[in-house]
Amino acid sequence: MMKSLFASLLACLLLSGVMGHSYITDVSTKLADDDKCSLCVEFAEQAVDGLLQFILQVGVVDSCGDLCQAFADKIGNKAIGFVCTILCDVVGVKEFVNIIQKADLDPIYYCELIPVCGVNDNGDAKFTTFDVSPKSGPQGVFQIAFEYVSKNGTGTGEISLECVTVDGIPVGDAFLHELAPAGTYNGVFQLKAEPDPNCDPTQGPCEQWLPGDYTVKIAICNGECGSKHPHSQIYDESSATFTITQ
Incomplete structure (x- = not known):
């Protein structure tokens, strides 16, 4: 109950x-x-x-x-x-x-x-797989898959994704991950690499997903990625590339 x-x-x-609109969606098992x-x-x-x-x-x-x-x-x-x-x-x-x-x-x-989120300051995580598919293709949905291994478990934190775009408009998001025991974990995100018809240019630049090479960066962190507060650190980072052809 x-x-x-x-x-x-x-x-x-x-x-x-x-x-707000996000181009990145978590489609894996709930993190x-x-x-x-x-x-x-x-x-x-x-x-x-x-x-x-x-x-x-x-x-x-x-x-x-x-x-x-x-x-x-x-x-x-x-x-x-x-x-x-x-x-x-x-x-x-x-x-x-x-x-x-x-x-x-x-x-x-x-x-x-508060405390309602658990703490583990001895945690760790190491990416064993990080990939974007397809590697090359027209505007549309690209799958972002990852796997990481933790020997000591992880604290409450986040998985952060950033896509470096051709026109320099920042695209990214962060997703909460739970306090977890040692083990192997994986997940999948979807990147909707096509212009958002509802994007209002008066509220900020609208990503057009122009043809070219793109880099996706991932980080898994204890606490909020980049935070200077206690119980915060970057466990690991990785990157992968894909190409939009048209």
Whole structure:
């Protein structure tokens, strides 16, 4: 029942957020198995910046319920207010506010401080396979497959993907991966390498996927890739190339 509740809340949180277009989609077995951890990370990505600004405006608040209800009313989002209360109740309102200020907008570190995401500072991971297929072809869907081996298990972190494009427009995304024991793991992403008809050029440059050579870079990290906070490191990186012919 508890796992089902967190899964439902996560779905509501995702639907209620502002979803930007992403060319990269995870089509592998779910990388984040802990619903409470993934719920927290989604909350942190969508709401912690706004919640921090709200706290700075309203000052001291007496309870988690008062803080989260007021924030939910301000932004008009009951789902985020409900998740806020659940996470705040874990540590109490004073520590909850302290963690928001301390985490410095790093969602994974924030959720480790709550704490609802597990920590393993002795983890490791090494890519054994990283490939893009087809190697060459017209605009369309390219499969990105990877495999990595961990001898000591991995901490809560992310797998980051970046595609270096011909016209220099940044394309990339990052996906939460769970605290996991030692073993061999694999996954598949899809890269939709074709212009997005819904892209609004007034909101930023639109990738055209011009003919030429492309490089896809992958990183697996403990914590958020590039973070300077505790429990953060880059385990391993790899790259692969493909060509768009037309």
